[in-house]
Amino acid sequence: MTELNSPQTTAPPKMAAQGVNVFYGEKQAIRDVSLDVDMDNVTAFIGPSGCGKSTFLRTLNRMNDTVASARVEGLITLDGENIYDRSMDVVQLRARVGMVFQKPNPFPKSIYENVAYGPRIHGLASGKADMDQIVERSLKRAGLWEEVKDRLQDSGTALSGGQQQRLCIARAIAVDPEVILMDEPCSALDPIATAKIEELIHELRGRYAIVIVTHNMQQAARVSQRTAFFHLGTLVEYGETDQIFTAPRQERTKDYITGRYG
Numbered sequence: 001m002t003e004l005n006s007p008q009t010t011a012p013p014k015m016a017a018q019g020v021n022v023f024y025g026e027k028q029a030i031r032d033v034s035l036d037v038d039m040d041n042v043t044a045f046i047g048p049s050g051c052g053k054s055t056f057l058r059t060l061n062r063m064n065d066t067v068a069s070a071r072v073e074g075l076i077t078l079d080g081e082n083i084y085d086r087s088m089d090v091v092q093l094r095a096r097v098g099m100v101f102q103k104p105n106p107f108p109k110s111i112y113e114n115v116a117y118g119p120r121i122h123g124l125a126s127g128k129a130d131m132d133q134i135v136e137r138s139l140k141r142a143g144l145w146e147e148v149k150d151r152l153q154d155s156g157t158a159l160s161g162g163q164q165q166r167l168c169i170a171r172a173i174a175v176d177p178e179v180i181l182m183d184e185p186c187s188a189l190d191p192i193a194t195a196k197i198e199e200l201i202h203e204l205r206g207r208y209a210i211v212i213v214t215h216n217m218q219q220a221a222r223v224s225q226r227t228a229f230f231h232l233g234t235l236v237e238y239g240e241t242d243q244i245f246t247a248p249r250q251e252r253t254k255d256y257i258t259g260r261y262g
């Protein structure tokens with residue numbers, strides 16, 4: 001199955017899932033999914049509503065732990081280490097595998113504090129000057145610095161939706177993650193703000209392993225190099241984005257990308 005589900009790559013995967021099942025109570029939402037995420041490519045998860053994209057994404061940083069009825073089976077590794085092992089510190093894991101949500105969710109604090117919060121709780125800054133640098137570097141990487149550098153003490157919630165989403169990306173970046181998971185990060189944004197996030201994803205590629213859930217197939221085609229198509233909780237096909245969109249191997253993938261259902 002691994003051969004079928006993972007595009008060829010020479011580097012070891014940053015994250016690897018093997019035989020993953022997810023249940024909400026009795027109901028199974030993910031069925032026997034195996035897939036690798038590598039460092040150099042943006043990976044997109046696509047598929048019709050309810051197919052399990054978000055559920056599977058959330059297994060990658062144990063976000064499903066916060067749902068009482070959720071149960072995850074199978075193996076998921078980060079640099080070869082089982083993230084569901086008892087010895088795994090989940091707070092550290094979520095710093096290493098950061099997440100950006102559908103709706104921008106800045107803290108009701110200043111722009112500066114939104115970015116400084118994570119580094120502070122993880123003890124990443126040695127003093128004020130160091131923290132200032134982390135905040136500046138994170139905001140620069142998130143493409144927001146020029147717009148906010150003169151008002152770092154303003155509330156993060158006073159920014160536009162697109163700026164808030166870039167602030168959330170800066171917040172994820174500030175703790176120096178290795179992987180960034182994005183769950184439909186543009187679905188609450190207008191086309192201009194969406195284009196900025198897509199540009200940003202291009203710029204961040206290679207520095208972080210990026211996985212994006214999107215219901216927008218054009219977006220998947222624009223931002224990703226690998227695409228995984230999910231249907232009814234199964235991974236139907238995973239390959240190079242170009243191949244998935246121009247020469248899908250599975251009938252169900254073809255039906256979805258040609259708009260036959262979805």
Ligand SMILES: Nc1ncnc2c1ncn2[C@@H]1O[C@H](COP(=O)(O)OP(=O)(O)OP(=O)(O)O)[C@@H](O)[C@H]1O
Pocket residue numbers: 024029047048049050051052053054055056067069215
């Ligand atoms: N907290 C939960 N409790 C119970 N069932 C859930 C929960 N979250 C998701 N589900 C169910 O799991 C299945 C997969 O949902 P999920 O949100 O992962 O799909 P999705 O592909 O991301 O959908 P969408 O594109 O609509 O966000 C659905 O049947 C959904 O109803």
